[in-house]
Amino acid sequence: MTMMDTVAVTSQATATPAAARPGKPYLVCTNVGKVFGSFTALRDIKLTIQEGELVSFLGPSGCGKTTLLRAIAGLDPATSGTITQAGRDITGLPPDQRDFGIVFQSYALFPNLLVTANVAYGLRGPDWPRDKVEARVAELLKTVGLSEHARKYPAQLSGGQQQRVALARALANQPGLLLLDEPLSALDAIVRLHLRSEIRALQQRLGVTTILVTHDQEEALSVSDRIVVMSQGRIEQVGTPHEVYRTPASAFVANFVGRAGSFLAQVEAGSMLRVGHVAFPAAAAARLPIGSSAHVFVRPEDVKLGEDARSHSTAFAANVTHVEFLGAFSRVSLDVEGMRLEADVPQERLAQLRLDANPRQWLTIAPDRVLAYPIARADG
Amino acid sequence: MADAAVLAGPVPGQPVRAVRSTDQQIVIAGLVIAGLFFLVALILPLLALFVRAFQGSDGRFVGLANFALYVSTPSLSVSAWNSVWTAALTTVIVLPIAYCFAYALTRSCIPLKPFFRAVMLVPVLAPSLLPALSMIYLFGNQGFFFPLLQGGTIYGAGGIIASQVFYCFPHAALILMVALSGADARLYEAAAALKAGRLRIFATVTLPGSIYGLVAASVVVFTLVVTDFGIPKVIGGSFTVLATEIYRQVVGLQNFNMGAVVGIVLLLPAGVAFVLERWAQSKQASVFSGRAVAYVPKPRAARDLPLLGGCLLVTALLLGVTGMAVWGSFITFWPWNMSLTWANFNFPNFDSAGWGSLEISVRFALYAALFGTAIVFLVAYLLERAPRDSKVAPVVRLFATIPLAVPGLVMGLCYIMFFNDPSNPFGFLIGTVAILSLNTIAHLYTVCHLTAVTAIRQLDPEFESVSASLKVSMWVTFWRVTLPICIPAIIEIMVYMFVNAMATVSAVIFLWGPFTKPASVAVVQMQEAGFSSAAAAMAVVILGINVVVKVLQVSAGGTVDRLTQAWRRR
Numbered sequence: 036m037t038m039m040d041t042v043a044v045t046s047q048a049t050a051t052p053a054a055a056r057p058g059k060p061y062l063v064c065t066n067v068g069k070v071f072g073s074f075t076a077l078r079d080i081k082l083t084i085q086e087g088e089l090v091s092f093l094g095p096s097g098c099g100k101t102t103l104l105r106a107i108a109g110l111d112p113a114t115s116g117t118i119t120q121a122g123r124d125i126t127g128l129p130p131d132q133r134d135f136g137i138v139f140q141s142y143a144l145f146p147n148l149l150v151t152a153n154v155a156y157g158l159r160g161p162d163w164p165r166d167k168v169e170a171r172v173a174e175l176l177k178t179v180g181l182s183e184h185a186r187k188y189p190a191q192l193s194g195g196q197q198q199r200v201a202l203a204r205a206l207a208n209q210p211g212l213l214l215l216d217e218p219l220s221a222l223d224a225i226v227r228l229h230l231r232s233e234i235r236a237l238q239q240r241l242g243v244t245t246i247l248v249t250h251d252q253e254e255a256l257s258v259s260d261r262i263v264v265m266s267q268g269r270i271e272q273v274g275t276p277h278e279v280y281r282t283p284a285s286a287f288v289a290n291f292v293g294r295a296g297s298f299l300a301q302v303e304a305g306s307m308l309r310v311g312h313v314a315f316p317a318a319a320a321a322r323l324p325i326g327s328s329a330h331v332f333v334r335p336e337d338v339k340l341g342e343d344a345r346s347h348s349t350a351f352a353a354n355v356t357h358v359e360f361l362g363a364f365s366r367v368s369l370d371v372e373g374m375r376l377e378a379d380v381p382q383e384r385l386a387q388l389r390l391d392a393n394p395r396q397w398l399t400i401a402p403d404r405v406l407a408y409p410i411a412r413a414d415g
Numbered sequence: 416m417a418d419a420a421v422l423a424g425p426v427p428g429q430p431v432r433a434v435r436s437t438d439q440q441i442v443i444a445g446l447v448i449a450g451l452f453f454l455v456a457l458i459l460p461l462l463a464l465f466v467r468a469f470q471g472s473d474g475r476f477v478g479l480a481n482f483a484l485y486v487s488t489p490s491l492s493v494s495a496w497n498s499v500w501t502a503a504l505t506t507v508i509v510l511p512i513a514y515c516f517a518y519a520l521t522r523s524c525i526p527l528k529p530f531f532r533a534v535m536l537v538p539v540l541a542p543s544l545l546p547a548l549s550m551i552y553l554f555g556n557q558g559f560f561f562p563l564l565q566g567g568t569i570y571g572a573g574g575i576i577a578s579q580v581f582y583c584f585p586h587a588a589l590i591l592m593v594a595l596s597g598a599d600a601r602l603y604e605a606a607a608a609l610k611a612g613r614l615r616i617f618a619t620v621t622l623p624g625s626i627y628g629l630v631a632a633s634v635v636v637f638t639l640v641v642t643d644f645g646i647p648k649v650i651g652g653s654f655t656v657l658a659t660e661i662y663r664q665v666v667g668l669q670n671f672n673m674g675a676v677v678g679i680v681l682l683l684p685a686g687v688a689f690v691l692e693r694w695a696q697s698k699q700a701s702v703f704s705g706r707a708v709a710y711v712p713k714p715r716a717a718r719d720l721p722l723l724g725g726c727l728l729v730t731a732l733l734l735g736v737t738g739m740a741v742w743g744s745f746i747t748f749w750p751w752n753m754s755l756t757w758a759n760f761n762f763p764n765f766d767s768a769g770w771g772s773l774e775i776s777v778r779f780a781l782y783a784a785l786f787g788t789a790i791v792f793l794v795a796y797l798l799e800r801a802p803r804d805s806k807v808a809p810v811v812r813l814f815a816t817i818p819l820a821v822p823g824l825v826m827g828l829c830y831i832m833f834f835n836d837p838s839n840p841f842g843f844l845i846g847t848v849a850i851l852s853l854n855t856i857a858h859l860y861t862v863c864h865l866t867a868v869t870a871i872r873q874l875d876p877e878f879e880s881v882s883a884s885l886k887v888s889m890w891v892t893f894w895r896v897t898l899p900i901c902i903p904a905i906i907e908i909m910v911y912m913f914v915n916a917m918a919t920v921s922a923v924i925f926l927w928g929p930f931t932k933p934a935s936v937a938v939v940q941m942q943e944a945g946f947s948s949a950a951a952a953m954a955v956v957i958l959g960i961n962v963v964v965k966v967l968q969v970s971a972g973g974t975v976d977r978l979t980q981a982w983r984r985r
Contacts, residue, residue, distance in 0.1 A: 065428060066428030066429075067428055068428055079428070108880070108884065109883075110880050110883075111803070112431060112433040113428075113431050114430065114431055115428035115429060115430050115431055116428025116429065116431065117428065117429070117431075126431045127431045127432050127433045127434045128434055129433075129434055129435060129436030129438075129439065129883070130436065130880065130883035130884055131436050131437075131438070131883045131884075131886050131888075132434075132436070133884075135884055136884055136885075137880065137881065137884045139875075139877045139880070139881070141875050141877060143875040143877035143878055143880070143881045145878065145892075145895070145896045146900065146982050146983075147896060147899045147900050147979070147980075147982045148895070148896065148982075156881075156882070156885055156887060157882075157884075157885025157886060157887055159887060159891075188981070188982035189982070190982060190983065204881070204885070205884070207885070208885060208886070210884075214884075
């Protein structure tokens with residue numbers, strides 16, 4: 036929770052005006068809860084989203100991320116707590132009295148209306164004379180790169196194009212908040228990669244505050260200013276992609292975001308962890324009570340293999356149990372006295388190690404890269 | 416911030432008072448109105464039936480006395496037994512034929528499938544008693560084949576069963592076609608890969624896959640026969656069944672209390688059917704998953720040729736029986752003067768209402784189709800889009816499924832008992848076209864409701880969420896998106912309402928008044944008065960109107976699709 040007040044920082048190297056502007060709180064959730072009958076879908080959600088930020092809700096299915104999004108949209112209002120948007124209490128308001136645009140996983144495009152009519156759907160009333168609507172629709176279609184498909188029905192478009200129509204429709208009224216509910220999960224892998232960077236670029240250009248619900252950690256890591264990791268109706272961690280990946284706040288986050296070998300260890304004095312008769316230094320152990328058990332995670336890229344590992348203060352002799360070919364690198368499964376570790380090794384390096392001839396290898400782990408968490412984590 | 420949270424502890428947020436949007440308030444108000452509609456058109460009339468059954472003729476509570484009298488009166492218990500065994504026998508005869516026919520249309524490569532499908536529907540479009548009229552022409556005392564009966568008579572159980580088989584055949588075949596068309600090709604490939612023979616595949620894959628369809632079809636046929644009034648009235652002779660007995664008690668003897676008892680007895684098979692069918696439907700849904708690959712039959716002469724022969728025979732019989740009535744309607748004086756004439760269509764010569772009865776039928780069928788479809792579709796939409804925590808919606812949903820268990824005949828009886836009550840403010844409806852329409856809408860409600868729900872469920876449930884986010888009222892979306900997409904289903908419901916309203920005798924027999932006699936009732940009366948050719952002529956006109964409507968639906972379907980469904984094409 037200490038990450039909450041961190042100023043929005045873009046995860047991408049080039050800071051754009053929208054992300055660089057130190058935002059002011061735009062959407063604030065205070066003690067938000069949602070109960071369906073006897074099932075508690077959200078408990079005690081506290082979250083502040085800055086103006087112009089792109090925040091991802093990340094978690095496994097059933098973690099409450101979509102429930103929180105729908106509570107923010109008013110489609111299924113929260114049962115307790117308060118949500119304010121731009122200083123206005125919107126907790127109990129119906130969706131049509133809030134200010135947001137939404138894109139669903141299914142896109143929910145009106146199949147019997149042309150692309151133009153879909154985009155123009157919300158542009159009604161005295162504020163929108165016909166020529167103004169036409170100009171706005173043309174502008175939006177140009178923005179999402181679909182100008183030449185204006186006179187088609189949704190069924191005549193590809194999935195990615197339909198997704199962009201849904202985006203244009205959601206942005207037509209210039210909403211203060213854009214909600215994206217798993218917008219990419221119905222698409223092919225390649226289209227997905229392409230579209231997510233497009234969505235991010237568009238979001239930064241328009242500077243619209245955006246919430247993206249996703250179960251795809253790579254998606255969340257690549258496009259977000261900040262990530263809200265959720266599990267079982269709670270927020271596990273709020274932080275920049277870098278923080279969530281490098282300093283996970285809990286064992287759940289360490290396990291869910293990114294890949295890690297994991298094992299149990301005993302905490303010893305002097306920031307040491309012990310497995311069997313192997314002891315090694317770990318900065319994270321300093322925060323844990325001596326003598327307690329810890330759940331330990333090590334990222335595959337933090338495990339260094341080879342003879343030169345021997346020279347480090349923390350070196351282990353490990354048995355190679357399995358090698359999985361993954362293209363640019365291979366993932367090597369290792370066993371150190373019952374500790375199960377994984378190491379990502381580039382192919383060139385792998386050839387030097389000659390694992391089939393030398394199944395016993397030296398490895399080293401930097402003490403500050405070991406992630407350790409108490410076994411029985413206190414709630415709250 | 417973290418410290419503050421620790422100090423405060425896990426404080427639950429204050430409870431939220433959710434504000435309903437205007438649209439949601441309208442939905443709930445609409446559902447309340449729908450609930451009141453059901454109350455007047457369905458629930459209170461049904462209650463009236465139950466109340467009457469426990470009352471004496473003076474209106475006092477008599478407990479089970481009426482039921483005791485029912486059981487101990489031989490004429491009544493005999494009619495119940497007659498109804499049961501004729502219905503059972505009809506079911507046993509119809510099912511195998513309908514199964515083979517449906518199998519041929521869905522699982523073989525025979526030619527002429529569209530033709531077979533079209534001919535199959537003819538008995539649905541005709542009044543139920545049309546086959547009975549044909550049977551009288553063929554086997555009646557002056558019939559072609561009367562000598563074949565060797566002194567027996569067509570008037571009685573034999574005639575009833577023979578006519579019911581024709582009347583019920585398409586209903587069973589339609590259900591079985593649906594059950595058989597949902598086959599998963601992978602099951603057949605797996606069975607063949609495991610070297611199962613054709614018989615074994617049929618017994619282990621095809622039959623289990625359609626068993627629920629068979630259950631549904633048998634209960635539908637059984638209920639249709641038990642609750643049909645037209646056929647036993649025309650061809651039953653002295654053989655009494657429940658449907659004719661209820662009519663005799665109420666209209667003949669003015670014994671409304673005993674009529675109510677018989678009505679409740681008639682609800683039993685329909686009630687059992689209702690429960691069985693729901694069970695069958697729930698099972699049917701679980702047999703085929705969304706990932707199933709549709710089974711496409713390959714030509715195989717040893718299977719296709721016998722099936723083709725069978726289908727030709729069945730359609731020949733269907734056309735023969737229908738054709739017999741058509742032919743009979745043009746004959747001057749059966750069987751002595753066989754010259755053809757239009758004289759039988761000069762209805763004023765045979766029935767006081769003349770052509771007026773047809774006008775009444777068309778009017779009430781049209782009203783039922785227009786208002787009924789509007790009500791059914793709107794209520795289905797309200798139910799599908801009701802807020803999750805709505806307390807009215809489950810009640811209305813239950814009400815919408817009850818009519819499936821109430822046959823038209825019993826519904827009609829409930830209506831006179833309810834609306835005829837002097838204290839009923841809606842009493843003015845008695846003897847009007849409106850009550851005929853209302854009864855039609857009420858007793859056909861569930862089938863139409865299910866069609867509407869199926870159509871609406873094909874729409875993305877987030878359409879209304881999107882429009883709310885765009886500040887567009889859900890009614891705009893209903894008008895611009897939901898209605899246009901559902902036009903085919905809406906037309907389907909309209910035609911179903913119209914065609915059934917035109918053809919039914921059972922549902923209107925208690926409700927028509929001196930100025931509102933429907934054509935189907937005129938058929939029964941002319942037949943009773945001895946004008947069988949005129950009766951056949953009237954039945955043929957009803958059939959003709961329904962065929963025209965059906966043909967219009969099919970041919971206009973192309974135009975409607977071009978205008979409203981262009982988006983379906985890729």
